[in-house]
Amino acid sequence: MHQLQFDENACFACNSYDCLTKCQYLDIDIDTAQVEMGKIINGEESFVLKDCVTCYACEEYCPNGNHPFYLIVSQQEALNLAPLPDPLIKRGIQVGIPFRGEPVINEIQGTALNLGVFSQLSNLTQGKLFEGTTLMSEDSRKMFHYFCQLMYLHFARTSTINDRLEKIIATIAAHKVDEVVHFHDECYGTYTSYAPAFGFDVPFKSIHLFEFLYKRLLELKDEIKPLGYKVAYQRPCSSRLSSDKHPFVQKIFDLIGVEAVDREYVDENALCCGGTILGLKKKGSRQFAVEIQNRNIEDMKNAGAQICVFNCPACMQTIGKPVAKKGIMPMFMSDLCRLAIGEKTTN
Numbered sequence: 001m002h003q004l005q006f007d008e009n010a011c012f013a014c015n016s017y018d019c020l021t022k023c024q025y026l027d028i029d030i031d032t033a034q035v036e037m038g039k040i041i042n043g044e045e046s047f048v049l050k051d052c053v054t055c056y057a058c059e060e061y062c063p064n065g066n067h068p069f070y071l072i073v074s075q076q077e078a079l080n081l082a083p084l085p086d087p088l089i090k091r092g093i094q095v096g097i098p099f100r101g102e103p104v105i106n107e108i109q110g111t112a113l114n115l116g117v118f119s120q121l122s123n124l125t126q127g128k129l130f131e132g133t134t135l136m137s138e139d140s141r142k143m144f145h146y147f148c149q150l151m152y153l154h155f156a157r158t159s160t161i162n163d164r165l166e167k168i169i170a171t172i173a174a175h176k177v178d179e180v181v182h183f184h185d186e187c188y189g190t191y192t193s194y195a196p197a198f199g200f201d202v203p204f205k206s207i208h209l210f211e212f213l214y215k216r217l218l219e220l221k222d223e224i225k226p227l228g229y230k231v232a233y234q235r236p237c238s239s240r241l242s243s244d245k246h247p248f249v250q251k252i253f254d255l256i257g258v259e260a261v262d263r264e265y266v267d268e269n270a271l272c273c274g275g276t277i278l279g280l281k282k283k284g285s286r287q288f289a290v291e292i293q294n295r296n297i298e299d300m301k302n303a304g305a306q307i308c309v310f311n312c313p314a315c316m317q318t319i320g321k322p323v324a325k326k327g328i329m330p331m332f333m334s335d336l337c338r339l340a341i342g343e344k345t346t347n
Contacts, residue, residue: 002162002198006071008041010064019058019068024271026051040075049081054154055272056240067197076156085281089155096147098164103145105174108134112177116187117147118313124334127343129216145171148190154276165200173203181207185311189241210248213337217255223341226257232305235270236312256340261303271296275318293319301326309333
């Protein structure tokens with residue numbers, strides 16, 4: 001039985017309650033934050049549990065690394081206060097069931113690249129940047145053997161994640177890999193943040209895609225031709241679980257010669273794509289999501305962005321087209337890096 005390792009004393013001793021007072025979607029002062037966190041810790045209902053948009057940001061805001069978001073999600077489930085409608089939750093959980101069949105296990109030599117459930121995006125992992133890597137992704141039977149399951153945080157279902165994660169970790173480890181590069185922030189966050197927070201042992205080293213890309217670009221530095229574009233980065237929710245890797249965004253931009261535009265909704269102040277907010281059962285959530293998206297995209301436009309860089313496929317699917325309608329080209333980070341070394345991309 002895997003339980004969240006949460007330090008109540010560290011929370012009660014906190015003098016800022018940044019986890020809630022910095023929230024972009026709830027207006028909470030420090031006194032209210034202290035009261036509501038007390039309720040959440042004690043297993044009582046709180047408006048925070050009901051109104052949370054599950055953007056993960058409080059995980060980054062907490063100065064103590066004390067996993068307030070995981071606590072919120074766990075208590076949402078315990079009190080049956082899931083933010084999404086029950087039919088959507090049931091359908092989503094059924095879609096992502098792994099191990100309806102046995103995975104094919106082959107020993108992987110060199111670097112493993114975990115695509116998770118995004119095997120359809122293998123075109124994003126082509127070319128010199130990915131030479132010497134072996135793809136690890138769902139097989140042709142759609143068995144979801146490598147689906148990290150962390151998306152169910154949005155569903156308030158830590159129990160689902162915990163029921164499935166140990167076997168997924170074992171499946172990856174069975175390939176006898178020492179290091180795994182994770183294509184998606186959510187997968188990386190699963191093994192470096194969620195797993196240790198809930199007491200799962202992870203027998204392999206996880207590498208964030210952006211760190212991998214940066215190191216490969218350094219190796220190919222002589223082939224880089226500065227691109228000169230002005231770019232905005234759409235930071236995904238799951239990036240909040242690996243804030244120590246976020247600086248690689250700017251390092252990559254500097255290396256390939258693009259300018260990160262000066263805008264309001266960036267870094268810790270980033271806005272989510274709104275995808276999860278669209279599905280909330282709370283009244284007015286769709287209108288609120290559109291408002292968030294419009295603020296975000298207008299901010300990119302006003303800052304002069306020519307390209308919006310994505311890492312999360314869900315973010316690209318949610319606001320890629322609205323971004324393009326504003327005259328800003330949506331592009332995955334790996335494709336932007338490939339452009340810099342003179343390779344053709346999917347865009």
